[in-house]
Amino acid sequence: MRKFPEYFTFWHIAGHYSLRFSAYLVLVFLMLPILVIVPLSFNAEPFFTFTEGMLSLDPDAFSLRWYQAIAQDQKWTLAIWNSFVVGIAAAILATGLGTLAAVGLASPWMPFKRLITALLLSPMIVPLIIIAAGMFFFYTSFNLVSTYPGLIIAHAALGVPFVIITVTATLTGFDRSLFSAGLSLGASPTKVFFDVVIPIIRPGVISGGLFAFVTSFDEVVLVLFLAGPEQRTIPRQMFSGLREQINPTILAVATLLVLLSIALLATLELLRRRSERLRGTSD
Amino acid sequence: MVNIVAKNMDAHKQQAGKSQPFLVFDNVKKTYDQKNLVVKGFDMQVEEGEFITLLGPSGSGKTTVLMMLAGFESVTSGDIAIKGQSINRIAPYRRNIGMVFQNYALFPHMTVAENLAYPLSVRKVAKAEIDSRVVASLKLVELDGFGGRYPGQLSGGQRQRVALARSMIFEPTLILMDEPLGALDKKLREQMQYEISRLHEQLGVTVIYVTHDQSEALSMSNRIAVFNDGVVQQCAPPAELYERPSNAFVAEFIGENNFIDGHVQSISGDQAKVVTPGGETVVAMAGQGLTENSGCRVSVRPEKLFIHPTSHDHDNEVTAAFITRIYVGDFIRYYFRLANGSEIIVKVLNDLSAPEFSEGQDGSLMWLTSDCIAFPV
Ligand SMILES: Nc1ncnc2c1ncn2[C@@H]1O[C@H](COP(=O)(O)OP(=O)(O)O)[C@@H](O)[C@H]1O
Ligand SMILES: [Mg+2]
Numbered sequence: 292m293r294k295f296p297e298y299f300t301f302w303h304i305a306g307h308y309s310l311r312f313s314a315y316l317v318l319v320f321l322m323l324p325i326l327v328i329v330p331l332s333f334n335a336e337p338f339f340t341f342t343e344g345m346l347s348l349d350p351d352a353f354s355l356r357w358y359q360a361i362a363q364d365q366k367w368t369l370a371i372w373n374s375f376v377v378g379i380a381a382a383i384l385a386t387g388l389g390t391l392a393a394v395g396l397a398s399p400w401m402p403f404k405r406l407i408t409a410l411l412l413s414p415m416i417v418p419l420i421i422i423a424a425g426m427f428f429f430y431t432s433f434n435l436v437s438t439y440p441g442l443i444i445a446h447a448a449l450g451v452p453f454v455i456i457t458v459t460a461t462l463t464g465f466d467r468s469l470f471s472a473g474l475s476l477g478a479s480p481t482k483v484f485f486d487v488v489i490p491i492i493r494p495g496v497i498s499g500g501l502f503a504f505v506t507s508f509d510e511v512v513l514v515l516f517l518a519g520p521e522q523r524t525i526p527r528q529m530f531s532g533l534r535e536q537i538n539p540t541i542l543a544v545a546t547l548l549v550l551l552s553i554a555l556l557a558t559l560e561l562l563r564r565r566s567e568r569l570r571g572t573s574d
Numbered sequence: 575m576v577n578i579v580a581k582n583m584d585a586h587k588q589q590a591g592k593s594q595p596f597l598v599f600d601n602v603k604k605t606y607d608q609k610n611l612v613v614k615g616f617d618m619q620v621e622e623g624e625f626i627t628l629l630g631p632s633g634s635g636k637t638t639v640l641m642m643l644a645g646f647e648s649v650t651s652g653d654i655a656i657k658g659q660s661i662n663r664i665a666p667y668r669r670n671i672g673m674v675f676q677n678y679a680l681f682p683h684m685t686v687a688e689n690l691a692y693p694l695s696v697r698k699v700a701k702a703e704i705d706s707r708v709v710a711s712l713k714l715v716e717l718d719g720f721g722g723r724y725p726g727q728l729s730g731g732q733r734q735r736v737a738l739a740r741s742m743i744f745e746p747t748l749i750l751m752d753e754p755l756g757a758l759d760k761k762l763r764e765q766m767q768y769e770i771s772r773l774h775e776q777l778g779v780t781v782i783y784v785t786h787d788q789s790e791a792l793s794m795s796n797r798i799a800v801f802n803d804g805v806v807q808q809c810a811p812p813a814e815l816y817e818r819p820s821n822a823f824v825a826e827f828i829g830e831n832n833f834i835d836g837h838v839q840s841i842s843g844d845q846a847k848v849v850t851p852g853g854e855t856v857v858a859m860a861g862q863g864l865t866e867n868s869g870c871r872v873s874v875r876p877e878k879l880f881i882h883p884t885s886h887d888h889d890n891e892v893t894a895a896f897i898t899r900i901y902v903g904d905f906i907r908y909y910f911r912l913a914n915g916s917e918i919i920v921k922v923l924n925d926l927s928a929p930e931f932s933e934g935q936d937g938s939l940m941w942l943t944s945d946c947i948a949f950p951v
Contacts, residue, residue, distance in 0.1 A: 471646050472679035474666045476693035477744065486692070490683045568726075 312437075323395065323526055325549060332542035339539065357543035367544070369521075370528035374508055377439065377524060381446035382504035388447070389454025389503070390496050394488065396455070397462045408455075415452045423516040430517060437519030445513050450503025461495030461566055494566035498559050505555060509548075594658055596622040596780060597748065602652035604638050604804075614804040616652070620782070622747075622866050625774050627783045627791040630801030631827070636784045639801075640750050643782065645669050656748065672741035672749040674781075676756050678733045680725040686712070686736050688719035693744040707743060714773070715739045731762045738770065742777065750783045767794055788828055792816065800824050820862055822949040825873040832879070834872040834892070838948065841866050842871035846948045848872055856890040858948040863889045870948045874920040878945040881908065881929050882938035889943040894918055896931035910937060 295304060335354040336342050344352025361367045394413055396404055414422060426445050427436065435441030465488070473483030489496070511526040519526065525544060534540045604613040613635045620626050628636045641647040643654060645666030653660050661669055680689050687708050694704045712718050715735040720778040725733055734754060734944045741749050751770070755763045763926040771794050774781050785791055791798045792812040799809040800823070807827075808820040819825035826833070836848040839855070846860040848870060858872045894910035897917070906928050920939060922928050931937060 347845055466677065466679065468675045468677060468679040469681060471644070472673065472675060472681075473667075473692075474646070475644060475671065475673040476740070477667050477670065477696045478692070482696065487681055487683075490679075 292447055328542050328545045329549065332539055332546040334539050334542075337538045339542070341508075352483060357539045360538075360540045361543055361547075364540070366528060367522070367540070370523050371523045374524040374526075375520055377442050377522070378504045378507040380439075380443045381450055381507040382500045384443065384447035385450030385454050385503035386496060386500040389451045389499055390458050390492075392451070393455045393458035393462060394484075394492075397459065397465070412452045414449050419510075419512040423513045426513065427516045436517055437522065439522060442514065442518050442522050445517055446507035446510060447503070449510060449513070450506050453502035453506060454496070454499030457499035458492055458495040461492040465491060494562040498562045501555055501559060508551075582671075596618040596624075596657060597782075598655045599639075600640070600653040600655070602642065602649055602654060604635070604642060604647065604650045611650075612804055613642075616804075616806060618799060618806065618809060620780060620852050622706070622780055625771075625783065625794060625796045626779045627785060627795040627798045628801055629785060629788060629791040629798050629827075632786055634801045635804045636801055637752055637894075640782065640784055642754050643748075644671055644673055644750055670744070670746050670748075672744070672746035674734075674737050674741045674749065674751040674754045676753045678725070678737040680733055680736055680740070684724075685721065686717070686723050686725065686728070689725070689736060690721075690740050690743050693740065697744060702824045708948075711739045713741075714776075715769070728907075730758050731766060734758065734766055735769070742773065742779065746779070748780045748782065750782050750784075753786070754783075754792065756783075758809065763790070770794065784876045789913055792828075800827060802827070812827050819873070819947070822861075822871055822873065825947065825949065830876050830919065830921075831873045832876060834874070834912065834918070835914060835916065835951075836870050836872055836948070838864060838866050838868055838870050845943060846870070850892055850912070852892060854892050856892065856946070858890075858946045859944065861947045861949040863950045864948055864951065869951045871951055872946050872948045874941050874946040876907070876919040878941050879918070880918040880940050881920060881922065882940060884940060886940070887942060888940035890946070891938055891940045893936050894939055896933060896937055897936045898933070899931070912941065 295307070330345065331339065331341065333353040333355065334342065335352050335356065361371075364493070395401055396408055401407075408423065430436045430441050430445075431473055433441075435444070469487055469491070470480075470483055473487045474480065478486060509522075509526055510524075511530060514524050514527045515530075518524070523531075525548070529541050529544060595681060597618075598620045599616050602613060603611055605611050608662075616639060618626075620648040621849060628639060630636050630881060634764050642649050643661075644662065645661070649662050681692070682687075684692065688860060690708045690711050691704050694707060708721065709718075712721055715738055717732060717735055717739070720728070720732065720736075725736065729735065737754070740889075754770075755766050758766060770781075770783075772781075783791075783794065792815075795812060797809060798815055800807045800815065802823050808824045810818075810820075815824065815828050819828060821831070825831050834850055834856075836850050836856070839847045839849050841860050841864065843848075844860055845857055846864055848856050848858055850856060850872075856872065861870075864870060880888060882891075892912065894912050897909040897911055899909065900907045901924075904924055906922050906924050908922060908931075910918045910920065912918060918939065929937075
């Protein structure tokens, strides 16, 4: 336990502990709904509550049947497949476009910088339902509704702002004289871009790409509007699963998603450390 | 093409008899905002193998000149030519000019060896030759065995050596350095000045060096171009710059100088008779553009002034009131005040003859005509 300064009165100490207590309370409030899902997904019974057997830690009360159910249900396997295909394709598209946009916006000669930035970031601010409705009417005239390309483009548009933000953040630490140095050594601007700029901003590019992937992965509003039955993604399937087939399969899927989120968060943190290390060496 | 040839022939005619200079700036002007000229008619000729320093206060346009030469800034008007070839229309990465940046600009994600190899691999040099040249280059800057380190694992001085080596490894004919030692501490700076001079002599490469540190410029250069306000005030070898500054700015900027306001009474030959505010008459070398019956400033360096009584020769003498003296080790600096209130500094060797004064006491300051110059105001 930490030692308090000697001038602390009773009220100082009471304040310290009540602040701590409320901080923990908020944490529990945020985490409990997520954590409670995990044991429930191993429930041997088709219920959403803890059975007596589970509470007494009886091994027979736990099972992997809901995980098997995912693998056997064609709707779920299609949804998982769709989520990854759409998510990865949208992330790649968003990463490419977002990186180019960020590099262009970082140039001192870029005109209308603020206006263009605001436009590109607008998908983060404009309510999703408006974007979805707009896209729906726009896409019908191009026959893109209920197609993979349509959904991928829509999700890429949502992911671009994240890529722009993360890449811009790494670019602010980018020393422009490195670019000049590359030119002075005889490399063409394109070569310098790929040999020098990209490797240095890579952590930002990758984390932007991961954000774009996650954005697509848990997006449901655009999917409701733009996807047909063939393009159902995991969140969309969970949404109907909640109403049609009430059983813990959905909890098993949710647990898998939590695991995926943890993996992604860990990756982001590693990237952040790496970029800090690189930044530290550049000056 | 025809144009370039015609220009070359023109240049050739002007230079009849003399060999063509390596690098020529011909009335180069630069504006960033289309209103103010940052560089106003820059003219300079550089011979192959010379070490030229651009010296001037911050904001005088030195970096701009270097950037135009390297191709990172466009030339507003005028021409820059290397070996008679205008380079205005050559892309920066085709100019084959080496550059050392103030902040080193080493690629942080590449090892030292990879940094050095980069300009060679860009030029498609064979792998085996790249390896041997990298090793030789590391040896040249005394960093053998550091090839595998990342720039972040080197000290400031070591990074600067790598930056130097990288700018030279592809054998450019011209190397530009923009305040390359600005970020180093004094001791390291002196050591690197020596290193750069050594490499310049050893490789015979032409160097254009930019600094605002005059001692650096004086100790390293063949010639120094003193820059102010976008114009070259004087371009001359260090000793000439120090001994015979061509105007008051150079006299004030290079080394320390005292200025005594006065009025030109008469000019005969290269000497001018000047009346000081205290009514004394002194004789000074006449600076360029000095006219009779007009105001002037007589410059005289603190180490050329002597305090009465002195055994040194002298032609001029003024009276000034003692203010204070400051002990600086091997020298003592005396501060005097002239009749018009301006201060005068005298540098006296710290020996037994260093005189004692009380505050406000008058002293006589003496110097030679050949040690002072009268510049027009
Ligand atoms: N990219 C630029 N855009 C606008 N003005 C500039 C730019 N670079 C330099 N300047 C201006 O040009 C002048 C000369 O700058 P610079 O060449 O950097 O001087 P120095 O290197 O001698 O300190 C300064 O007044 C500076 O503000
Ligand atoms: Mg500068």
